[in-house]
Amino acid sequence: MVDDVQTLVAARLRRVGQRHTGGRRQLVESLARAERPLTAAELVGGDHRLPQSTTYRNLALLERAGVVHRVMGGDELARFELAEELTGRHHHHLVCVSCGSMEDFEAPGSVERGLAAAFGQFQAGTGFRAHAHRLDLLGTCAKCAG
Amino acid sequence: MVDDVQTLVAARLRRVGQRHTGGRRQLVESLARAERPLTAAELVGGDHRLPQSTTYRNLALLERAGVVHRVMGGDELARFELAEELTGRHHHHLVCVSCGSMEDFEAPGSVERGLAAAFGQFQAGTGFRAHAHRLDLLGTCAKCAG
DNA sequence: ACTTGCAATGGGAACCATTCTCGTTCTAAC
DNA sequence: GTTAGAACGAGAATGGTTCCCATTGCAAGT
Numbered sequence: 001m002v003d004d005v006q007t008l009v010a011a012r013l014r015r016v017g018q019r020h021t022g023g024r025r026q027l028v029e030s031l032a033r034a035e036r037p038l039t040a041a042e043l044v045g046g047d048h049r050l051p052q053s054t055t056y057r058n059l060a061l062l063e064r065a066g067v068v069h070r071v072m073g074g075d076e077l078a079r080f081e082l083a084e085e086l087t088g089r090h091h092h093h094l095v096c097v098s099c100g101s102m103e104d105f106e107a108p109g110s111v112e113r114g115l116a117a118a119f120g121q122f123q124a125g126t127g128f129r130a131h132a133h134r135l136d137l138l139g140t141c142a143k144c145a146g
Numbered sequence: 147m148v149d150d151v152q153t154l155v156a157a158r159l160r161r162v163g164q165r166h167t168g169g170r171r172q173l174v175e176s177l178a179r180a181e182r183p184l185t186a187a188e189l190v191g192g193d194h195r196l197p198q199s200t201t202y203r204n205l206a207l208l209e210r211a212g213v214v215h216r217v218m219g220g221d222e223l224a225r226f227e228l229a230e231e232l233t234g235r236h237h238h239h240l241v242c243v244s245c246g247s248m249e250d251f252e253a254p255g256s257v258e259r260g261l262a263a264a265f266g267q268f269q270a271g272t273g274f275r276a277h278a279h280r281l282d283l284l285g286t287c288a289k290c291a292g
Numbered sequence: 293a294c295t296t297g298c299a300a301t302g303g304g305a306a307c308c309a310t311t312c313t314c315g316t317t318c319t320a321a322c
Numbered sequence: 323g324t325t326a327g328a329a330c331g332a333g334a335a336t337g338g339t340t341c342c343c344a345t346t347g348c349a350a351g352t
Contacts, residue, residue, distance in 0.1 A: 018328090019319075019320090019328070019329075021318090021319090021328090021329065021330090023329080023330075024329095039309095040309075040310080041309085051330075051331050051332075052310090052331085052332090053310095053311085053312085053313095053330080053331060053332070053333085054329080054330055054331060056309090056310060056311070057311085057312095057329085057330085058329090060311090072218040072219070072220075072222070073218070074218075076218070076222065076224065076309080076338085076339085077309075078222065078309080078310085094272070094274045094276070095280070096274075097277070103272070103274070105272075107264055108264050110260060110263075110264065111260050111261060111263075111264040114256060114257050114260035114261075115257060115260075115281075117256075117257075118253055118254050118256065118257040119283065126240070126249070126251075126288065127287070127288025127291060128240045128242075128249070128283070128285055128286070128287055128288060129285045129286045129291055130240070130283040130284065130285035131243070131284055131285045131286070132283075132284045132285070133281065133282065133283055133284065134241075134280070134281070134282040134283075134284055135261075135279065135280070135281050136279065136280040137265065137274070137276040137278075137279055137280075138276065138277055138278045138279065138280055139274055139275045139276035139277045139278070140274070140275045140277070141273070141274055142272065142273025142274065145273060145275055164299090165299070165300080165348080165349095167299090167300065167301090167347090167348090169300080169301075170300095185338095186338080186339080187338085197301075197302045197303075198302085198303090198339090199301080199302055199303070199304085199339095199340080199341085199342095200300075200301055200302060202338095202339060202340065203300085203301085203340085203341095204300090204301095206340090222309085222310085222338080223338075224338085224339080
């Protein structure tokens, strides 16, 4: 399962002329294990003790390669997750307005269909070209609710 | 119209024991005029030439008072807009993934109803308490598509 | 009007997540 | 095995945001 992701990542990197090195493999592994977006600090301080500069550089590179996505949550910290194309799981986020943490969740199919329909009929008027949507629930997580 | 907003803001500030000073009035006026969230730099460098430290302090204070909301867009810059309770306009954002700019837009009622229904039936299971939702369209603005 | 107390202000320093720099190390191809 | 270029890693630099503190402004009581 995680190995499958690594294979896909290797293929993507090769396609854009980048190597699948140890540090990049470890980043992908940490992201694949988590069921929520991780901050750079969590990746640096995780099981692998990655150096900071390499971590940020590789995250940017993996983002350019379409392997990871950067998401901004309730606070100013950037968080990273694997692209949905790799995980196969279209999902949204529960964002805690108190501590900024994020959790994944999947919306009912009816909501997704409603969104798709609405976006299709949008698009006109403005010169804006929509590629994707972002649907988050803002609230208080179990920890902060006490 | 803008005066109405100022009256509401004054009432809210008074309720939490804060004054409705000139600098705060100017912040609210700038935000009320714009039909999109503004960055702190745009507010500082706007028509009124506000000092930086006072601007950030007043934005934080107005946020605590429930007058303005801080939204994070495509880039790392914080943006600010008036609370929907003051403007009466429930809206979402078009976020340009290229330049980070944001524009307001209103979703069709059918989508809003679908979201409300889905969120109502959510809530269970996890200990997460949702207060609000955030629905953004990510894409390319007219300027960047050029 | 004149204090008096406290909130608000504004310039600049501090903070901290992120990015850049640069010399070293690794990798892959020849 | 050599070599050219990519990747690495430590630390400095950057920049948006926050903090500090001396000064100013406001409002109530005399």
